[in-house]
Amino acid sequence: MFRDKAIETLSSEGLQKLQIERLQQTLKRAQSVPFYRERCKEIGIAPHDIQTYDDVRKLPFTTKKDLQEGYPFGFLAVPMSEVVRIHTTSGTTGKPTVVAYTAEDLESWSELIARNLTMAGMTSDDIFQNMVNYGMFTGGLGFHYGSEKIGAVTIPSATGNTHRQIEMLSDFGVTAIHCTPSYAMRIVEVVEEMGMSLPKLKYGLFGAEPWSEAVRAELEKRLGVEAFDSYGMSELFGPGVAFECPEHDGLHIWHDAYYVEIIDPKTGENLPPGVRGELVVTPLLKYAMPLLRYRTGDITMLMPEPCPCGRGMRIARLTGRTDDMLIIRGINVFPSQIEHIVMQIPGVGDQFMVTIERVNHLDEMSISVEITDDVFNGELDQLTKLQSRLVDELKERLELRTTIRLVERGSLPRFEGKAKRVIDLREGM
Amino acid sequence: MKNNAYLIKQISIFSENKPGKLAHVAKVFQDANVNMMSFSIAEAEGFGVIRALVDKPEMAFSSLSKKGIHVAYTDVIAVRMKNQPGGLYEVAAALAEAAVNIEYSYAFAGCHQATLILRVDDIDAAIDIIQKSGAYVLKPEELLCPCE
The missing domain is CATH 3.30.2130.10 (VC0802-like)
Structure with missing residues (x-):
């Protein structure tokens, strides 16, 4: 379903005209921020110099570090009287970054979320439980306003008290949920322990951390939902920046609100569709805090083929961030790759945990994996086979030797928000 | 079975x-x-x-x-052995002759008897063979030593 078919399917000349126009306006608004005014002056670029997509490459990048140095209000482009809300980033990396919104910003943001929910198939008939943090984290209020916008019943359950969450899911006949994929796995586990089922549940919207196709298959099977991947970050409003359509093959990144580039994180050079690199976004509709070429740190690629659904630009599902990429013995590994390999092997339970240490100057990765009840038949044999299968698969796919520790179900930590599945004990890391 | x-x-x-x-x-x-x-x-x-x-x-x-x-x-079986030299030999030799494989085994001794616990690949055959060899196969209720 479309919320705004004309905009969602806009292409070629119409799209270029709209994007260039909005890029110029953004550059104009950015002139109120000293950081951008100085940079643009150095380069000698003015809003009317942006006439083609190639011209965008002349603009300066903005990094998270730049935003942190502007703490708290250095990047505001409007007087404080026009700001109606402030959030801070979740602080996954370093100290928090302040993001501010005007009334127009909040309107654009909730409209994007409403578009995503409609694209997934949700309507005013749905009952939506929003199981993410409602505080400074943008995931709570962002989805909340979008869901109210489409007229769905919106339950601001936030996080915590898993039994109570499940009671509401069941008693209120909830049809759609939003949470981190790790918390969804926890919900599944407790629902099964309680011997319950949630037959009304139809849509599972999962985001805020990378998750694998193996986890999608588990969640769809055990929760009975159609699972949708959601992407966003506070600097770009919050969640809702990009979202899966029912094709589940990449996420549509809304071309009327974001201008997207993929760059080589080392050289800053633009990369063509189909090649993975760092996602760089210039928001087109931000008033309180316009950004130019924001380096998200997220790794993805532009999908080269058009989507059968008719909507515009798609990015591939996120595999990780430039800053959560692990370098083990010189090999680049994302935690999501490990998840993908480990979780699809029968006998592996819902949780795993990666530990990296330096032993005798060499990086050693060990992975603790919970086993399922049915894989243990009382003999060592089946477990040692599982252990060597894990070692072999990881060796083959990552070219890394790992130590696998099989652990009891329920013995690894559970997460309500973003999962922290990697413990890096190497010095100076 | x-x-x-x-x-x-x-x-x-x-x-x-x-x-x-x-x-x-x-x-x-x-x-x-x-x-x-x-x-x-x-x-x-x-x-x-x-x-x-x-x-x-x-x-x-x-x-x-x-x-x-x-x-x-x-599933395992328990065999009463004489708590003296050669007690284990009788049982192990009989199973070996019939090509029944012992996957693992452990034993405990109490009072005057010793009990051998066996996990074998063919449990039904093993019981027959051990009984034929003259050794005594215990039922679950006989596991506890009578003196306890």
Whole structure:
């Protein structure tokens, strides 16, 4: 379903005209921020110099570090009287970054979320439980306003008290949920322990951390939902920046609100569709805090083929961030790759945990994996086979030797928000 | 399986190889008032299986499951041996002759008797062979020493 078919399917000349126009306006608004005014002056670029997509490459990048140095209000482009809300980033990396919104910003943001929910198939008939943090984290209020916008019943359950969450899911006949994929796995586990089922549940919207196709298959099977991947970050409003359509093959990144580039994180050079690199976004509709070429740190690629659904630009599902990429013995590994390999092997339970240490100057990765009840038949044999299968698969796919520790179900930590599945004990890391 | 009456339910418990794991299992048994007659631990890389013979297998199984511990039943047989040199030889030789493989085994001795616990690949054949060899195969209810 479309919320705004004309905009969602806009292409070629119409799209270029709209994007260039909005890029110029953004550059104009950015002139109120000293950081951008100085940079643009150095380069000698003015809003009317942006006439083609190639011209965008002349603009300066903005990094998270730049935003942190502007703490708290250095990047505001409007007087404080026009700001109606402030959030801070979740602080996954370093100290928090302040993001501010005007009334127009909040309107654009909730409209994007409403578009995503409609694209997934949700309507005013749905009952939506929003199981993410409602505080400074943008995931709570962002989805909340979008869901109210489409007229769905919106339950601001936030996080915590898993039994109570499940009671509401069941008693209120909830049809759609939003949470981190790790918390969804926890919900599944407790629902099964309680011997319950949630037959009304139809849509599972999962985001805020990378998750694998193996986890999608588990969640769809055990929760009975159609699972949708959601992407966003506070600097770009919050969640809702990009979202899966029912094709589940990449996420549509809304071309009327974001201008997207993929760059080589080392050289800053633009990369063509189909090649993975760092996602760089210039928001087109931000008033309180316009950004130019924001380096998200997220790794993805532009999908080269058009989507059968008719909507515009798609990015591939996120595999990780430039800053959560692990370098083990010189090999680049994302935690999501490990998840993908480990979780699809029968006998592996819902949780795993990666530990990296330096032993005798060499990086050693060990992975603790919970086993399922049915894989243990009382003999060592089946477990040692599982252990060597894990070692072999990881060796083959990552070219890394790992130590696998099989652990009891329920013995690894559970997460309500973003999962922290990697413990890096190497010095100076 | 015709020799059902002789099957003994061993409790097999998955355990990570780290301090406190055996104590944890033992505490569950204590709280459930389950008595262990014998046990052994088989170890692999980083984990092991605790094999226990207990007086109340069902109680042991459900108490461990409730604590989230991975547990399974394994069928074994128990053979009474003379607690003297050559006692084990008779039983092991008879099984070897019939090509029944012993996967693992452990033993416990009490009073004047010794009991050998066997996990074999062909449990039905093993019972017949051992009985024919003249050794005594115990039923579950005979596991406890009469003097206790």
